[in-house]
Amino acid sequence: MPDAAPTASATPEKTSKLRDAAQGAGEWLIKVLLSPFVEIGALFRLLWEAVFWGIRPPYRGRLFVEAMEFIGIGSIFIVSLTALFVGGVLALQLVDGFRDFGAENQTGAVIGLALAREVGPVFAALMVTSRAGSAMTTELGSMRVTNQIDALVTMAVNPVQYLVVPRLVAGCVMVPVLTMLFNIVGVFGAFFVAVSLLGLDPGVFMDRLRWLVDWDDVSQGLTKAVVFGLAVTLIACRQGFYAAGGAAGVGRATNRAVVQSAIAILVLDYIVTSLVLGQGLF
């Protein structure tokens, strides 16, 4: 009988540990499930602050120009290079596929449509994410962890107005411009491959392209580009602006910004496409 006492006292302790573990797992699960909503809430809050501070003076023109130069001019090379090869690959695949049933003269039309509606805005936004978005997060994150953003506050300068607003506006303006650039260079790349390398008739290529692609297709792509530009810069600014944890924290914030931006571009692409085409979301 003396042995029974420790066994009896160990059982409730074990039960209590199990209960604590279950509670911990439950809290972790709830946190994981809620985290996307918390993130979206933080993005909308920053967007609201940016609108609030963006419409009131002072308007710092130099910062807008600098941000547009960084996002737009700085991305011209990488966007052009990508567009050239994406256009070329599309031409290779489509000519090869269409030749099986004698429809290769439709290559120009399909490529033009694909570039204008989908490939142009999505690729331009992905390129801006990888080049400018990650750099923006790193810059703002470094400013946060070295107290430079706090220094702005102590000098009575609103950091959202000074740092975030110019970048958001530049994103909304320059991603559509880069999308147009991507479309033009992409068509050039496709034309070169289809006509010069694969022997398609240049007149047919351009005629089919002009016949099928109209302003509505281009404007659909530009609408997406504005949305992507806002999303990419908002995510980059949000991650950098609220970065914490020193250099490692800035690295993690940059990683999150790139991953979230890429996901956001693809999800928003579906949403905007379904709304523009009037198909409903699901």
Next chain:
Amino acid sequence: MRVFRRNLIRLTRPPLPPQTKDDPIHVRIRDVHKSYGDHRVLDGVSLDIYRGKTNLVIGPSGSGKTVLMRQLIRLEKPDSGQLLVNGVDFAKLEGLDLAAMRRTFGMVFQMSALFDSMTTFDNVAFPLREHTDLSRAEVRERVMDRLSALGVAAAAHKLPAQLSGGMQKRVAVARAMILESEILIYDEPTTGLDPITTEMVDDLIVEAEEMFGVTSIVISHDMASVVRIADYLSFLHQGQIAATGNPDELLHSEHPATAEFVRASRIRLD
């Protein structure tokens, strides 16, 4: 049009609050509380900051010094309590009034927090360009005057990364003072600096007070600096002011935690 312009100026640069220079107490901190979740950091801090003097707040690491500084400049809002600056409760201000009141303060951060994409000149000129209508020539004159007074005029066109720690501190002080703020707050100004630079920064704090008549608030745990520069001294312990007075009074305090802190710092009390 005139009304629109007046409102625009008000939105851009709200007026500074009135100053009451006769009052020897510049800032009255009253019963300030601040918690993060369940962790209470400031537990009813009350403290007077004397006008035109060097006021030091000392205490061990984790005692809440930096948190107190962040409330004081309203980088964070206290949970409760008053921060009376020139008779205005800074803790209750929001929006444009808060922005206006912040111009009363200049802040020198522990790591200087200079904008690393700007030159020394642009860093110091930044507050002038944001808050005044001065011409380029006037900005240049005022910035170079201040840089010369602090001995860093030769570094005007260098980036912060090209400056030594001591020079960065001087530039940070120049930037904090350029709007002629009444109060300068220094957060751990000598942490991580060698003894010679530490002494130089201490001299700089005293110089700033003497040359420009500012009220200095220094957050520190460096007792050597304390003895050199403090006019008034307060010891923060477990989120409360445990002892306050002139350096002599505080160094001989019978409060156990204060006495232990002084003893551990090995300061010669004679």
